[in-house]
Amino acid sequence: xxxxxxxxxLPAPSCEPTTVVPRPFPASLSSCERRRYGKxxxxxGLENKSAPALVQGNVARFVEGEEVVAFDLLVEAFELxxxxxxxxxxxxxxxxxxxxxxxxxxxxxxxxxETASRARKSRHAPEPAPESGCREEVGERxxxxxxxxxxxxxxVAACALASVCVNSAIAGEEVRPLAGKTLEIFIGxxxxxxxxxxxxxxxxxxxxxxxxxxxxxxxMLSQMKLTRRGDLYFPGSSDFMELAKREMxxxxxxEKIVVYLIPAINVPAGNxxxxxxxxxxxxxxxxxxxxxxDTVCVGLYAVEAMVHNKVADxxxxxxxTHAESCEKTAQLVALGTVDAVxxxxxxxxxxxxxxxxxxxxxxxxxxIGYVSIAQSxxxxxxxxxxxxxxxxxSEEGKAIFRKWHYLTTVDEARKYTTKDCPVGGEWPLPKGW
Numbered sequence: 519x520x521x522x523x524x525x526x527x528l529p530a531p532s533c534e535p536t537t538v539v540p541r542p543f544p545a546s547l548s549s550c551e552r553r554r555y556g557k558x559x560x561x562x563g564l565e566n567k568s569a570p571a572l573v574q575g576n577v578a579r580f581v582e583g584e585e586v587v588a589f590d591l592l593v594e595a596f597e598l599x600x601x602x603x604x605x606x607x608x609x610x611x612x613x614x615x616x617x618x619x620x621x622x623x624x625x626x627x628x629x630x631x632e633t634a635s636r637a638r639k640s641r642h643a644p645e646p647a648p649e650s651g652c653r654e655e656v657g658e659r660x661x662x663x664x665x666x667x668x669x670x671x672x673x674v675a676a677c678a679l680a681s682v683c684v685n686s687a688i689a690g691e692e693v694r695p696l697a698g699k700t701l702e703i704f705i706g707x708x709x710x711x712x713x714x715x716x717x718x719x720x721x722x723x724x725x726x727x728x729x730x731x732x733x734x735x736x737x738m739l740s741q742m743k744l745t746r747r748g749d750l751y752f753p754g755s756s757d758f759m760e761l762a763k764r765e766m767x768x769x770x771x772x773e774k775i776v777v778y779l780i781p782a783i784n785v786p787a788g789n790x791x792x793x794x795x796x797x798x799x800x801x802x803x804x805x806x807x808x809x810x811x812d813t814v815c816v817g818l819y820a821v822e823a824m825v826h827n828k829v830a831d832x833x834x835x836x837x838x839t840h841a842e843s844c845e846k847t848a849q850l851v852a853l854g855t856v857d858a859v860x861x862x863x864x865x866x867x868x869x870x871x872x873x874x875x876x877x878x879x880x881x882x883x884x885x886i887g888y889v890s891i892a893q894s895x896x897x898x899x900x901x902x903x904x905x906x907x908x909x910x911x912s913e914e915g916k917a918i919f920r921k922w923h924y925l926t927t928v929d930e931a932r933k934y935t936t937k938d939c940p941v942g943g944e945w946p947l948p949k950g951w
Contacts, residue, residue: 694725696902697724700726700727700728700729701727701728701903701906702729702731702747703730703731703748703749703750704731704738704742704748704894705731705732705733705738705753706732706738706753706815706889707732707733707734707754708754708755708816709752709754709919711868712919712922712924713730715921715922716909716919719909719918720906720909724905726902726905731748732843733842734809734843735753735815736758736761736813736814739753739761739767748897749894749896749897749898749902750892750894750897750907751767751893752891753889754779754815754844755816755818755887755888755942756887756944757944758815759890759892760944762892767895768892768894769892769893772904772907773891773892774890774892774907774910775889776889776911777888777924777925778888778889778931779863779864779889779925780934780935781816781823781860781862781863781883782860782861782863782876782878783799783860783875783878784848784851784858784859784862784865784873784875785851785857785874785876786851786854786874787873787874790857791803791804791857793857793858794876797832798858800829800832800836804836804858805857806857806858806859807840807841807847807851807855807856808840808847809840809842809843809844809847809861810840811947814841814842814847815844816861819887822885822945823860823883827882838856841859844861844862844865847865848865848873851872852869853872858876863877864922868922880935880936880939883939884945885939885940885942885945886939886940886942888941888942891907891910928941
């Protein structure tokens with residue numbers, strides 16, 4: 519069940535602004551859950567409505583020096599039991615019985631969330647005291663300077679207790695070493711299904727939130743460059759990794775090869791046009807699709823295969839569409855939009871019920887492609903990035919890619935090519951494509 523981000527409340531004198539500072543999401547939340555509920559909506563409960571509060575994202579702050587210091591953090595998230603947790607203050611903050619009240623200056627007001635009540639119910643603990651009784655207690659405490667801070671300390675413990683109660687509902691989870699960390703990766707879609715699974719496994723294992731951006735390798739590089747962010751670049755071919763190196767957008771010495779790719783023909787299941795070889799793509803009535811060769815790795819390999827086998831003039835007139843990523847290229851045949859695409863061998867295993875692969879002969883394959891990963895120059899947590907790369911290269915990571923029929927060694931790739939077939943490198947796109 520989804521829980522809100524824990525926050526720190528920093529109490530200040532009644533004449534000073536009060537700031538609520540967010541802390542990272544709890545480690546138990548998956549990236550899917552974080553994306554679903556995003557930044558929690560925080561509200562400040564004030565008796566004096568004239569004291570405005572500035573709310574930006576999940577940070578709320580008093581912007582006028584009113585004498586109202588009472589507030590409760592109300593987290594709205596679809597009636598789920600979400601704790602509003604604060605750091606305990608001193609020994610007195612550990613008293614759970616009287617710590618349900620949040621005091622104000624001259625205008626005492628009691629506010630406590632349903633969260634605390636629900637959390638206590640889940641632990642079969644006593645119900646919170648009625649609100650009216652709490653108001654009387656607050657009024658007495660607020661009239662005494664020293665008592666005010668003591669009550670505030672108890673109020674802090676109330677919310678901390680709610681957090682502890684909810685956390686106890688998921689007791690037994692191990693502490694994950696990268697909880698609170700976020701890793702952002704710009705990824706070419708050539709490895710999408712396996713990378714998604716590997717990222718989830720890494721997140722579940724370490725607690726590191728994985729923020730993944732998929733698309734054409736060139737488009738992902740442009741986005742990373744434009745936004746000046748991202749920890750890792752994971753393109754679908756060496757061509758775009760070499761481009762990233764030339765533009766000094768990655769750290770070259772961190773590059774690691776993860777898997778190898780073989781170009782092939784992909785057709786809809788059943789192969790209605792009876793395509794058996796590369797030359798069949800030039801037959802009248804055959805609709806061919808390729809990816810954009812200027813921004814998508816598999817599109818560049820498609821043009822290279824046609825030029826290498828001297829069928830470009832025959833096949834180019836049959837090309838009816840250009841896809842914007844490897845994923846969308848595979849979808850062209852899965853949906854029957856075209857009769858064939860020049861894609862990757864692994865496309866068949868992305869959707870085996872809808873896609874069939876027609877292999878090129880070993881002599882027709884111009885070079886072996888590979889998918890490598892490297893730290894970007896914008897990475898501010900290289901140790902975390904390295905841990906993910908190490909995970910991809912571990913036996914656990916390789917097993918995930920093998921599950922999706924990716925080739926994890928160059929020897930596996932050479933089973934489909936000639937012995938002297940080049941590996942990786944760059945191929946310049948000819949004019950007119």
